Amino acid sequence: xxxxxxxxxxxxxxxxxxxxxxxxxxxxxxxxxxxxxxxxxxxxxxxxxxxxxxxxxxxxxxxxxxxxxxxxxxxxxxxxxxxxxxxxxxxxxxxxxxxxxxxxxxxxxxxxxxxxxxxxxxxxxxxxxxxxxxxxxxxxxxxxxxxxxxxxxxxxxxxxxxxxxxxxxxxxxxxxxxxxxxxxxxxxxxxxxxxxxxxxxxxxxxxxxxxxxxxxxxxxxxxxxxxxxxxxxxxxxxxxxxxxxxx
Amino acid sequence: xxxxxxxxxxxxxxxxxxxxxxxxxxxxxxxxxxxxxxxxxxxxxxxxxxxxxxxxxxxxxxxxxxxxxxxxxxxxxxxxxxxxxxxxxxxxxxxxxxxxxxxxxxxxxxxxxxxxxxxxxxxxxxxxxxxxxxxxxxxxxxxxxxxxxxxxxxxxxxxxxxxxxxxxxxxxxxxxxx
Numbered sequence: 001x002x003x004x005x006x007x008x009x010x011x012x013x014x015x016x017x018x019x020x021x022x023x024x025x026x027x028x029x030x031x032x033x034x035x036x037x038x039x040x041x042x043x044x045x046x047x048x049x050x051x052x053x054x055x056x057x058x059x060x061x062x063x064x065x066x067x068x069x070x071x072x073x074x075x076x077x078x079x080x081x082x083x084x085x086x087x088x089x090x091x092x093x094x095x096x097x098x099x100x101x102x103x104x105x106x107x108x109x110x111x112x113x114x115x116x117x118x119x120x121x122x123x124x125x126x127x128x129x130x131x132x133x134x135x136x137x138x139x140x141x142x143x144x145x146x147x148x149x150x151x152x153x154x155x156x157x158x159x160x161x162x163x164x165x166x167x168x169x170x171x172x173x174x175x176x177x178x179x180x181x182x183x184x185x186x187x188x189x190x191x192x193x194x195x196x197x198x199x200x201x202x203x204x205x206x207x208x209x210x211x212x213x214x215x216x217x218x219x220x221x222x223x224x225x226x227x228x229x230x231x232x233x234x235x236x237x238x239x240x241x242x243x244x245x246x247x
Numbered sequence: 248x249x250x251x252x253x254x255x256x257x258x259x260x261x262x263x264x265x266x267x268x269x270x271x272x273x274x275x276x277x278x279x280x281x282x283x284x285x286x287x288x289x290x291x292x293x294x295x296x297x298x299x300x301x302x303x304x305x306x307x308x309x310x311x312x313x314x315x316x317x318x319x320x321x322x323x324x325x326x327x328x329x330x331x332x333x334x335x336x337x338x339x340x341x342x343x344x345x346x347x348x349x350x351x352x353x354x355x356x357x358x359x360x361x362x363x364x365x366x367x368x369x370x371x372x373x374x375x376x377x378x379x380x381x382x383x384x385x386x387x388x389x390x391x392x393x394x395x396x397x398x399x400x401x402x403x404x405x406x407x408x409x410x411x412x413x414x415x416x417x418x419x420x421x422x423x424x425x
Contacts, residue, residue: 033275035272043282050295057298069299095292097280100279100283118263
């Protein structure tokens with residue numbers, strides 16, 4: 001894909017992100033695309049692991065069950081640590097987000113796969129869902145008092161309106177930073193891998209240098225895949241905690 | 248990967264900003280998330296929670312049982328020690344009693360033996376005295392006889408009475424000298 005037919009150095013790191021209809025036809029709302037396929041695979045793989053592994057409910061867990069329980073315990077601990085016991089009500093929601101992002105990121109590391117989470121449309125919706133839910137929870141829990149979240153009571157009098165504007169901006173920037181952090185990380189990582197892959201072909205014997213770099217980068221990308229899912233979940237918990245406890 | 252539609256190479260900029268794909272992506276994302284949420288919250292998470300809880304309970308049970316066993320073991324040890332102490336005390340008492348009984352027997356036997364020894368030694372002493380007395384008498388008789396014979400042989404003259412008196416005196420002197 002990276003090497004063009006005429007043999008010259010033609011690297012196209014972006015074509016891997018193309019969303020294409022799987023069965024042809026025009027792009028519409030319900031069109032099944034490669035993005036749909038890899039979303040479905042993420043759902044399927046995570047369900048398979050988290051349900052299949054715990055089927056025997058072994059007292060001494062096997063490998064797969066250990067992984068499932070580890071994921072469960074990890075996210076649960078995350079929710080409890082950041083939001084306290086009240087946050088546990090939203091644990092399935094946060095767990096779903098975390099698992100979906102984690103599996104999308106990891107499946108995106110397969111050769112010829114499609115990284116669902118590298119698309120801003122996907123991460124934007126994920127972040128907006130968190131933003132809307134968290135804001136709604138804040139208003140449901142505190143009513144109009146939730147607006148006090150933006151009014152810095154402890155600041156000196158004349159500074160308060162200024163700080164309020166800053167608070168408001170930072171609050172509404174949250175979904176943007178939340179989504180771009182994930183999307184851009186995945187996009188950049190996959191694009192860099194593709195660029196290096198192009199060099200491997202173009203440099204002939206000396207391709208071993210970018211090849212070695214790719215091995216390291218691939219390992220690094222696996223790390224990024226896990227860390228970004230973790231960061232997304234952590235930030236979701238932090239925002240949820242703000243809504244639940246208002247600082 | 249083959250490119251059936253040439254639009255990828257032609258389109259400028261990021262595929263991420265191809266807004267034509269947004270409706271489909273967002274629609275399927277929401278479908279996927281809703282499906283995953285139901286699968287997780289209805290099936291997967293309760294099962295995992297059950298598995299963890301079951302293990303937790305089992306461990307708790309085992310710990311409880313272990314504590315119970317330990318308590319019982321301690322109890323048994325205490326009972327054993329108590330029984331041991333009692334048995335020791337009893338054994339001491341029995342030994343004491345036995346010792347006393349034996350001591351009594353031994354005392355009696357010793358007393359009896361002492362009495363017997365005393366009686367026998369008294370008897371022996373009496374016999375020794377008797378033997379000595381008879382021996383002395385015999386000595387005097389033999390000495391007198393011998394002296395008489397000697398005197399008669401050497402110098403016939405002096406009466407046997409004089410000889411007898413001299414021998415007696417001599418024997419008496421000898422006896423006190425010994």
